[in-house]
Amino acid sequence: MIPIRSASTAQQVHDWLYRCVLRGDLLPGMRLSETEIAAQVGLSRQPVREAFIRLASDGLAEIRPQRGTYIGRISVRAVLSARLIREAVESDLVRMVAASRPDLTAMEAELELQARADAAGDVPAFVESDDRFHGAMAEAAGHPAVWQDLERLKAQMNRMRHLSMRVFDRSATIAQHRAVLTALQAGDGDAAETAIRTHLRQMLTELPEMVRTHPDYFTD
Structure with a gap:
């Protein structure tokens, strides 16, 4: 994954992850880590968490309580x-x-x-x-x-x-x-x-x- 150096909002993080999912850089079943992505983009975990929620609403991710967020299947x-x-x-x-x-x-x-x-x-x-x-x-x-x-x-x-x-x-x-x-x-x-x-x-x-x-x- 490529860090977003200019990201400052949950929308920008979402848009980046959205492109990664569509391009197959993030494959179905892969687990997304709030901590790792927040470190990559230089943000707190809150906007990353919001981006995960938006990605799930797009039908591209699945948030599993107590287990984490995973890239959804096609x-x-x-x-x-x-x-x-x-x-x-x-x-x-x-x-x-x-x-x-x-x-x-x-x-x-x-x-x-x-x-x-x-x-x-x-x-x-x-x-x-x-x-x-x-x-x-x-x-x-x-x-x-x-x-x-x-x-x-x-x-x-x-x-x-x-x-x-x-x-x-x-x-x-x-x-x-x-x-x-x-x-x-x-x-x-x-x-x-x-x-x-x-x-x-x-x-x-x-x-x-x-x-x-x-x-x-x-x-x-």
Whole structure:
């Protein structure tokens, strides 16, 4: 874990821990120590305790009385729900983009960043660029707030993605993104919808495999 040198509030500690959980730096089942984290961030235990409570309210930690605070397991149900919502929403978004033919250079730039992150084996950078690719698509459709709403729904999905992208072929994800972008550039709504649905359904293959290989990381 990396110390927060500028943290001064429970919110900052929470935000740092939240990112660590999503990125897989803190894995399901790990115990969080108030004392150790307080020492790392240079704060008293009270704001750290408050951060733990907020993390638990996010569904990312479990506070066990008399035993401590532990990183929660990944909810399979939440992952599947977020994926389903994303497919429905993003299928509409790509049709809007295909019909309006806006500037898509931001999406193109993210594909280049993903290729570099893949080559470097930098999974966090890859997943962050993946998110920006989809966010740029919502922006191009004229609905940037939609992606912000989706972000709030997909914490468990993001945890799964950070784990799966360490294992599965990231170049396949890039190829799927390229198929989406190519269809959008051509103004082909049917092809764009097919491509985005194919891309988002990849998780239906990855999730069962991750549950099989890491059963202790997941819960129904």
